[in-house]
Amino acid sequence: MTKKLQLPQNPPAQEPCSKSIYRIPKILTDVNSHAFKPNLASFGPYHNNCHHFYPMEEHKHRALIQFLRRIAKASKTPNDVLIAMRRVESRLIAYYDRLQVEKDDEDCLERCRFCCRDWLKEKDQFLKVMIVDGCFALEIMLADKRFASGEQSEYDSHDPIFGVERMIEVVPRLKRDMLILENQLPLLALTTLATIDGSEIGDVNTLIKDFYNLSSASPKDQISDECFHILDLYRKILTSEGEYLPSYKKNIQSATKLKNAGVLFCKSKTNSLRDISFNGDILSLPQLEVDDTTESSLLNLMAFERLHETAGNEVTAYVFFMDGLIKTVDDVALLRNEEIIKGLVHSDENIFKIFSKITKEATLAGLMDDIIGVNSKFNTYYKKMMHWWRTNFVETYLESLWVFISPYGGLLLLALTIFNTMCTILRYYKA
Structure with missing residues (x-):
């Protein structure tokens, strides 16, 4: 037993884990289950097969076709996309916490009964989701960038998703869905697709930052640490500046x-x-x-x-x-x-x-x-100031009050004395 408990002198270095996209446990969803579910579109495998997202699949494939048309101008083919994504497939899989759902996982089955599937046995399907959803996410952000800058859109103005008449309504809902933890795509998938697209998309981090209007959150142009996904990048930008050390005291004053x-x-x-x-x-x-x-x-x-x-x-x-x-x-x-x-x-x-x-x-x-x-x-500071206010009030108002009252009290006493004397004199004459 002693030998078994002995630690090796040079323990092997543990490789950094890329797992960063999690299924939300029930203890967290009890606060507000709706907050952890996408409303309009699924991104990634966890909610891919949910029946109420089926209408969006048509628009995803239209975005994919537009992406393929654009890269065709640079002599790139769908096969180039597939080869590039195949190279990072194992790394993309490693980002997800539970791609294989056990039958006895009642918590997951209760919340995701329409989308639970064994993705580890369906790698081709997994890769398809990475490509289709990745292209859709990039197209949404690219369309929003063009809309904000007044550039000419690749889509018809009446397009139900990408048209300028619909962007104001659709984009805020998609922004929310793209910040759901269970709805994340690895940033690696987006950067791989953006590389194939060439200069059209540019830097993915900048595209995401502009999409969420995070320019004023931090003056830094780059995030030093590698980010896992959009939610991670969003969090790092929101917390990249300032010297505030997070500590919590229960007696925080309102x-x-x-x-x-x-x-x-x-x-x-x-x-x-x-x-x-x-x-x-x-x-x-x-x-x-x-x-x-x-x-x-x-x-x-x-x-x-x-x-x-x-x-x-x-x-x-x-x-x-x-x-x-x-x-x-x-x-x-x-x-x-x-x-x-x-x-x-x-x-x-x-x-x-x-x-x-x-x-x-x-x-x-x-x-x-x-x-x-x-x-x-x-x-x-609050405790000191409240002590100062109390002391100042006593010294300024209470003590001064007696000083203020004293001369008037003397006058009142004199008036009462005179009144009493007058009453005595009147009683004398009446007698």
Whole structure:
């Protein structure tokens, strides 16, 4: 037994794991199951066979044909696409957590009864999904880029998906679906296809950044670490700037209490979730745009941080941080007036519910309590200021009140004395 427990002197180095696309466990979906499911289109194998996504398959194949027509101008063929994707097929498979669904996996079968299949035995089908869905994702982002810049579209203006008349309605829904953790495509699939397309698509990271309007989130043009998929890239851009160390204290003061203590609020220079600072009496916070997709995107980002060991916990810490600031609807109204929160659709009541709801089942495992964060700084400031306000009130108002009352009290006593003397004199004459 002792020999078996002995560790080797030079243990073999463990290869980095690329697994990063996970099926969401039920403990997380209980918060809001709808937030973890795509609405309009499936990307990747997990939701591929769901019957309510069948109408989108026709549009995916139209995007594929458009992609093949474009690469044909550079003398590339469908076979070139297949060869390039075959080379990375095993690496693409490694990104997915569970491609083989066991029959006794009741949790998965209950939630994905239409899309559970053994993808490890259907590699040709898996590769087909990577190509078709990958081309569709690139075409959507490319069409949106052309629409935003006013370039001529390759599609008819009345196209039900790619037409300029439909982009305003369709793109926001697809943006949401492309940030669902179970709906991710490996970035490797997108970059492989983009390489075949040549200069038309350009840098995939830049294309994604422009698609999600992340230019203001971080001034950095490049992300140093290799990203697994769109959700991972989105998270890294949102947390790439700032010196805020994520720490959580249960006694975080609300926004209104901080303002009453003299704290001033202002927008940070970037929209990075880590660009939070507290200097003097000024709390700088990134501006957060809240719309119909905010709850879903935050929950999927938090799920990725919880399921992927090396992801970090910056988004989760930020959500708890904001939940600490937002204790009532009045706190939301205050942050909205200070332009920290930009509510595009929701009322203050709905925004309040979003933060209180998504932190209900979330945990902050792995965060060190002894890390000195911004919240600790302004909690200390708040306590000092409240002590100062109490002392100042007593010294300025209560003590001064007696000083103010004293001369009037003397006059009142003199008046009473005179009144009493007059009464005595009147009684004397009457007698």
